[in-house]
Amino acid sequence: MTDQSVTKAKRQRRPDDRPAEILAAALSVFAEKGFSQARMEDVAARAGLSKGALYLYFPDKVALLKALVQQAIGGQISLAAEMLAQLNGPVSPLVIHLAQILASRVQDTPFPYILKLVIAESQAHPEIGRFYLENVIRQAMPIIEALLARGIAAGEFREVNVPHAVKSLMGPFLLSALWRSVFEPLGAEAVDVRGLITQHVDIFLKGLRP
Amino acid sequence: MTDQSVTKAKRQRRPDDRPAEILAAALSVFAEKGFSQARMEDVAARAGLSKGALYLYFPDKVALLKALVQQAIGGQISLAAEMLAQLNGPVSPLVIHLAQILASRVQDTPFPYILKLVIAESQAHPEIGRFYLENVIRQAMPIIEALLARGIAAGEFREVNVPHAVKSLMGPFLLSALWRSVFEPLGAEAVDVRGLITQHVDIFLKGLRP
DNA sequence: ACCCCTAATGACTGACCAGTCAGTAACTAA
DNA sequence: TTAGTTACTGACTGGTCAGTCATTAGGGGT
Structure with missing residues (x-):
């Protein structure tokens, strides 16, 4: 006592x-x-x-925020990159698997809060925003682009603009992350991230069929 | 001079x-x-x-922000609501039309900056976030839900979870808005909002076919 | 021409807080 | 035990800025 x-x-x-x-x-x-x-x-x-x-x-307050962002994203992207590059065969299951991993990041980790901080502070501290742009967005997008391009090349998907398709796929992740970190604390009903993502990927993949 | x-x-x-x-x-x-x-x-x-x-x-600084948000959203939603409720016939063209209107809001108005401000300030000033939640999100979502539900009832779309589908549809708008207001100022390549949205709606509608 | 009301000014105040530093406590090695 | 080292403390400083208010200027009315 x-x-x-x-x-x-x-x-x-x-x-x-x-x-x-x-x-x-x-x-x-x-x-x-x-x-x-x-x-x-x-x-x-x-x-x-x-x-x-x-x-x-x-050394100062911003260093704290930087370290936080750095820790949150870690080496996770390069890990995912290797995974996706090595697996071959049909692309659709890989997209589904990737989406599930990302859904659990949104649902079960503080990632949504990190993202909100990045968005909120990126013009007061452009280094933070630039770090995220370089290390998350510019790393992740080409990986997913490559995945979709593989699907198109294999005839699994119809011909579409690949960078646009990546944003179609990722949009709802952003939406659910911000929903959780911004609107749920204000009293909005909770999103069922996994359910949303499962259905979204289903619509997306069907919509890409030749 | x-x-x-x-x-x-x-x-x-x-x-x-x-x-x-x-x-x-x-x-x-x-x-x-x-x-x-x-x-x-x-x-x-x-x-x-x-x-x-x-x-x-x-009266104070926050009032300025509130007025800004209020002015930016105006009565636009109730306007859109009436438009969509009165038109009948197939739903898909309405979805396409609605998407084009929203795309131009993202592309040609300061809406993306307003949205960023709301996200950034919503916990320091919950009234701002709550205002947006009540007056934008909770107004707009039921309208789009009703639209999709009409499509399902008419056999135009397959049976899906409607609230999830709305988020699938809206996600890329959020993504392009934040891309413009957060990442483009940091040197990211510009998004072609109209191109992205056109293709996204196309994938979405094909993905919803019975 | 002279009021007189009100829009507008800008120096000022009070609160807040990041970052500092002289001092203190905890541990270690002799 | 004690001398030396390093982790830690918290009162303090300097700067910033939202919001105030005594004063000044504009301009319509008579």
Whole structure:
């Protein structure tokens, strides 16, 4: 009952664990209040640190946001790229599989909140937006384009403009991500991301039949 | 050459024109810097006013944003509702027509910037987000749902989950709006909104065939 | 010409907060 | 035990900016 972890958490030295804890705290504070409304003291308090200690680990507030975005996207794209490039055979099952993976990213990870932060802060801090553009969008789009192009070449899909088709496919992911991070907190009814995506991919693939 | 409108624009009294000018100035400043980075003095300067005068027309900064959102969406939805309800016959041409109207909103109006502002500020100012949810999303969705349901009832479309289908249809609009307002300013290649939407609707309608 | 009302001004205030730094506590090695 | 090292603290500073208000200028009415 006099335990420090519950009541007051007295001063501790564990430099190895701090960065991850700070990032987790930052994500939850930023998601709750938005970047510019979030105070560094809030982040510090939630991480169980003083404000000063924050600055031992991150040079400034923007660095926190950058690290958050960087951590959230990780090396996941190059991973997916390898997976999709190596599998051959019909493309449709791959599209379905890819869509399911992305749906669970939207449903079960903080990705929607990261995305909202990127959108919100991209003109105040263009480096953030540019980082996302370079490392997520410009990585992911050619992979999906290649996938659809393969389907067209194999006669599995009819001839369409491939970059446009990629956006047709991805649009509803963006919509459900923002729905979750922006409108659900305001009281909108929850989206059934998996159901939506399953049906969307079905419509999309049928719509692409020759 | 000593004209006041070009060089210095001396103090003038024209209370009737001010509100619209202030809103136009606010939109351009907010779109450029984002809401929280935008200074009231910037808005005032761009509207050709002093900061103090701004407060004669709008009680505070958030009121400016609210008025902007309100003006941008106007009564356009109820208008569209009437149009779609009165026309009968096959649904597909109506979907195509509706999509073209929305595409031009994305392409030719500041709507994408308004949307970005709503997304960015909705947790700092939930009233803004809630206003958009109530007056845009919750107005527009039932209209499109009714349209698709009519198509299903008439045997024009196969049986699908209608709310999901609406999101499949609308996703790419959201994507192109945010592409224009967020990523194009960062150097991303421009989207051909009309081309994208034309093809998207084509895929969507073919994908819904019984 | 002179009021007088009201639009408009801009210097000012008060609150807020990112980032700093002199000092303190925890741990370590001798 | 103690001297040295490093993690951590929190009061403080400097700058920013939304919103205010005493004052000034415009211009219609008489």
